[in-house]
Amino acid sequence: MIPTDTDPRSWLDQRELEQLAERVENGSIRDATRITLANHDYQTEEMQEIFDINQDSWRILTSQNISGRCLDLSAGYGRRSMALAEIVDEVYAVDVNLSKLRVLSAREDHDSCQNVIPIHAELDQLPFPPGNFDTIVADFTCSNGRNLRERVSRLRRYLSDDGSLILILDGWTRRLGIPRLVGLERQPPNYGDFSPATPSGYRSVLRSAGFETMAIYVLFPTAHSVEYVFEVGNEHGVRALRQQIKSSLTDGDRRRNALQTAMWFGEQTGALDYCYPSYCVVGCPKESSQSDSNSVGFKNPFLISGRTRSVVFDFGSNGINRVSKIPNRTEHISMTERENHVLSELRTKNKPIVDTLPSGQSARSKFGTVRHETPIDGQPLKNQIGGDIESFRQTLQTGYDWLAEFQQTFRGETVMRSPKEINSDLSFSPLDLYSPEITNSVQLFRTPVHGDYLAGNVYVRDKTVTNVIDWEYGALSGWPIIDAGLFPLNLAKYVFGGVEDGFRALFCTDTEYAKVTEEIIRNYCDSVGLTYRAFLQYLPSVYLHRMKIDWRHNTMNTHSKKLKKRISRVELLRTVPIDSTDSK
Known part of the structure; x- marks a missing residue:
């Protein structure tokens, strides 16, 4: 099944969704997905939607804007809700698809499950009082963009005075289906209102709803397959992305040629910031006076999503100032602690080989133990x-x-x-x-x-x-x-x-x-x-x-x-x- 307007993020038909929900309720989500998605044409896409925590790595760069009571709209199977619940007090997970909410409710594969409350509701008929949330996250990808200004204005009323709104949105290139055309995904195009689907358009939407401060991040290659995250306008991020494309894709890969050509053209014309497939947009009603000491602060970050942690290169005027490795979820904290322990033990030996081991230190954050390293040579x-x-x-x-x-x-x-x-x-x-x-x-x-x-x-x-x-x-x-x-x-x-x-x-x-x-x-x-x-x-x-x-x-x-x-x-x-x- 190809996603439809009624559920643009589902690759399963209703019968398959109900089977999946029943199996999760009567067993584990691992076994349920293995059985339901075995030999499915869109197994990879659906597995990513259910499990791929890398889709939510934008949390790391926006962590200062995520706190308290959180509302997660278009929560689906609950992957993002579980990830958010690890760094906030509680999450109200809203979706129109009851079968997906059944899966969310029955999940036991995250320690944060107990802090997620599933809510079956239409996005324009939310059962909450005004000012009820400190953080609102809304996934509006794969929709046609119509009425976005009205949606954002409506969400403003549910946000506290110093709260934050985080939107996951498509750029116009994704609505046209260009990532699909060059082999980056199989999501079909979703034509609609292209006028707000750029950083400047999204800034205008947020300003009209009363948001005074905001940041916009690139989610690359798309919001449903996030490998890199950096702020729009970050020249260090653009150069780092170009280098990553060059080193990670082979010469014969048509995606490499297409992406390099597109980036070159975008830089030459000054249009690159307006052409990325997906964005994460952060808005606040007013300048926040609160400071979260547990957040991981950066100046010019470029994030690379990894298997168990995200690596953030923080750039200064002379290159990389610091490299930070941050767990993708609570269950992955021990992977960073493993690295810290192994390297600290090895570095106690006074031998020349030790000079080739990374030097760094661990620190605490709202994501758990993180590792900070100095840039390396070579x-x-x-x-x-x-x-x-x-x-x-x-x-x-x-x-x-x-x-x-x-x-x-x-x-x-x-x-x-x-x-x-x-x-x-x-x-x-x-x-x-x-x-x-x-x-x-x-x-x-x-x-x-x-x-x-x-x-x-x-x-x-x-x-x-x-x-x-x-x-x-x-x-x-x-x-x-x-x-x-x-x-x-x-x-x-x-x-x-x-x-x-x-x-x-x-x-x-x-x-x-x-x-x-x-x-x-x-x-x-x-x-x-x-x-x-x-x-x-x-x-x-x-x-x-x-x-x-x-x-x-x-x-x-x-x-x-x-x-x-x-x-x-x-x-x-x-x-x-x-x-x-x-x-x-």
Whole structure:
């Protein structure tokens, strides 16, 4: 089903919605969505609507305007309401769709569920007295924009004198369906009143309703798939967005060409601020004298939405002043605390390798524990990957040189893992992932692990590693192959266009790339005291490690196609030829 005017944010028909609601009421939302959305044409979109907390990462940059009693309009399944309830006293979640409210009411996957009160009502017939709310959040995306001025004026009466109104709105480019046209989403166009669908138009709407102060943020690429957030007019944000598009999308990706062309044209004509697909608009009736000491304050922020936390680069006149990592939800606080703990323990050792670890400190905020870091030196190692075998060799060697030194510095004693222990190490029962029968023992050692050892997380200058960042999947004790196996697979993605094809090219064929890979990995194994056979046998630990952490913290990865992809990769890595490999 394609969303309609009656429910522009639903990809399910009424029968499917009722089935979903009934299953959530009689079980868990995880199981209910897995069953209802299995093989559904719009599984990804509906999963995002239910679980994707990144859609609400604008909360971090607007946190000073969010407090007290909150009204959430077009609350749907309650994802945004649950996120808001973590930083306010209570949330009244209003929606016209009763089936969605049944799902919201039955949800138990957020600690804040008890602070959310579902209300079935029309948006123009709200059952509340005037001045009842300190914060009102209204999602008016996927609507045609008609009567927006009247809607905003009507909402003003429900707001306290020093309250805040936060609107999630489409720009005219999204109403025309341009993000769909270039492959950024599948949401159909929603033609209507285009006159207010720009920052200046939205400012006019808010002023006419009596709002004196306001800020407008870009939600990119769209409000339903928020990867980046920054304030309209922030030149640092524009440059950072351009760099992110360049580094995250490959040369052959038509989205990259379309976005780069559009941004270039927008900057040349001065029209860029008016052309973004989605905006977050904040209005206040008057200048607030209140100061929230628990808010995370920024001057010129550029936010990148992550799997478990958002990373905010705060710019000054000379570049980045500070990097802040903020949990996306309460359940993800422990991921930031994990990074803080791992790095603080590692940095107690007086060894040269410690200079390549990020320096930072933790702080408390209304989002829980946050981590502040100083800007790092160098460029991502992935930038060195070219289309030739020598650049691949050099990049792979650089990554393994650092990893070998790191593991030699921090490793524990050698242990012998029995077949039963190996089976346990390489299995994960919640996802029915079980290792094939193991008959041999393996000699390994425990070591701290990074957990997400990608070429994009390794920074270099003059071919020397200067910093290895993003340790939220780190652990003080793990198996060495968790990092050593992920790194070549990550490089293979850039060289061969995907992890699966890259794995086969590096480990299952007789090519120059495979020969170089085996040579460098064998040298690494010799330097840290591993057999090549042990390396190959523990390759599945690469993804099992991250899957176990994601499952424990209920991250979005466990509710998306990425989980199915990682399961298939675990099974693929089990096919690596081991029996034909000599013991060394």
